[in-house]
Amino acid sequence: MNEQELFSLLALQKVEKVGDVVARKLLGHFESAVEIFKAKGNTLSAIDGIGSILVKNLKDKTVFEKAEAELKFIQDNDINVHYYKDNLYPDKLKHCFDAPILLFSAGNINLKQTKIISIVGTRQVTSHGAEFCRNLIAEIAPLNPIIVSGFAYGVDIIAHQAAMEHNLQTIGVLAHGLNQIYPSSHKKYCKKMEENGGFMTEFWSSSNPDKENFVKRNRIVAGMTEATIVIESAERGGSLITAMLANDYNRDVFAVPGRITDKFSLGCNNLIKTQKANLLTSAADLIYMLNWDIKESTKGVQKQLFVNLLPEEQIVYDFLLQKGKAEMDIIALECQFPIYILSGMLLNMELKGIVRPLPGKLFEAI
Numbered sequence: 001m002n003e004q005e006l007f008s009l010l011a012l013q014k015v016e017k018v019g020d021v022v023a024r025k026l027l028g029h030f031e032s033a034v035e036i037f038k039a040k041g042n043t044l045s046a047i048d049g050i051g052s053i054l055v056k057n058l059k060d061k062t063v064f065e066k067a068e069a070e071l072k073f074i075q076d077n078d079i080n081v082h083y084y085k086d087n088l089y090p091d092k093l094k095h096c097f098d099a100p101i102l103l104f105s106a107g108n109i110n111l112k113q114t115k116i117i118s119i120v121g122t123r124q125v126t127s128h129g130a131e132f133c134r135n136l137i138a139e140i141a142p143l144n145p146i147i148v149s150g151f152a153y154g155v156d157i158i159a160h161q162a163a164m165e166h167n168l169q170t171i172g173v174l175a176h177g178l179n180q181i182y183p184s185s186h187k188k189y190c191k192k193m194e195e196n197g198g199f200m201t202e203f204w205s206s207s208n209p210d211k212e213n214f215v216k217r218n219r220i221v222a223g224m225t226e227a228t229i230v231i232e233s234a235e236r237g238g239s240l241i242t243a244m245l246a247n248d249y250n251r252d253v254f255a256v257p258g259r260i261t262d263k264f265s266l267g268c269n270n271l272i273k274t275q276k277a278n279l280l281t282s283a284a285d286l287i288y289m290l291n292w293d294i295k296e297s298t299k300g301v302q303k304q305l306f307v308n309l310l311p312e313e314q315i316v317y318d319f320l321l322q323k324g325k326a327e328m329d330i331i332a333l334e335c336q337f338p339i340y341i342l343s344g345m346l347l348n349m350e351l352k353g354i355v356r357p358l359p360g361k362l363f364e365a366i
Contacts, residue, residue, distance in 0.1 A: 008033035010067035090224035100202035107198015115145035121155030129232035139283035141166035177205035233267030254280035282344035325364035
């Protein structure tokens with residue numbers, strides 16, 4: 001995209017009453033944003049939904065002054081710009097009817113990886129929720145997913161931290177411009193995040209982290225990923241809005257169940273109860289529901305010397321060594337583990353390179 005087109009797209013965003021939906025409609029009728037501003041009034045008014053007020057607003061020259069200032073900020077700070085018609089724009093997001101026409105990013109973001117999930121939840125995360133989040137990311141790390149969240153307190157920042165610990169790309173979607181970081185206490189994570197991932201936003205440098213911006217931000221978190229995971233949430237909260245948006249975009253939604261008396265499990269339990277989310281108890285649930293193929297990821301995994309096995313994993317491994325190969329039902333029966341626990345255990349052992357699946361739901365020790 002050349003400088004003149006970017007300048008015109010920025011100007012289009014500042015035209016009064018031209019939001020993302022209207023902007024996409026206009027860009028669908030003209031070859032470029034430059035052509036929109038060159039078009040005559042009668043040509044514009046012939047477009048369905050473009051009335052006289054919008055035509056008048058499109059002739060307002062003050063939008064170019066604002067666009068010029070933002071373009072200078074983008075160029076001076078080496079900001080990456082993603083246009084919704086370009087290949088560098090998040091693929092899943094561009095199919096959302098209300099997706100922004102422009103996204104701005106900083107860091108080293110590579111969206112070629114197809115496994116992209118968002119992890120959201122309460123800002124007042126419990127120790128149980130934090131532990132679940134870290135364990136989940138550790139278990140799926142060999143599949144190399146991109147972890148997306150909102151860089152807020154609680155579940156968000158724990159998800160980003162866990163992703164970085166396992167060298168996974170992680171993206172923080174911000175509710176303000178790239179000239180600042182909110183909350184400011186999270187600035188210490190920025191440099192490391194930008195080494196493998198970074199930050200993305202639809203907001204200009206003149207935007208502050210206002211309350212309404214967080215709701216708008218949530219649609220990007222939901223729309224750019226194939227699944228949204230809610231780890232903990234009260235009966236109301238931003239993470240539930242993200243889950244609802246994900247449902248509207250026909251994305252998979254997962255929620256971690258909790259006790260009915262726990263305040264920060266109410267939202268998750270309600271999502272599951274109303275069938276707005278799949279129940280998530282382990283990485284195996286996620287991998288199964290998303291139909292992620294772990295064969296390629298584990299093909300090159302060789303059994304390591306001195307693999308650290310949990311006591312229950314050792315029981316399963318010893319049984320398979322003695323038996324040679326066995327069906328999951330038989331393993332569960334002989335080793336006395338419920339199926340829902342055994343499935344997650346076998347996945348972890350497979351990722352460690354000590355067991356492998358065979359046709360017919362068989363498993364054998366390596």
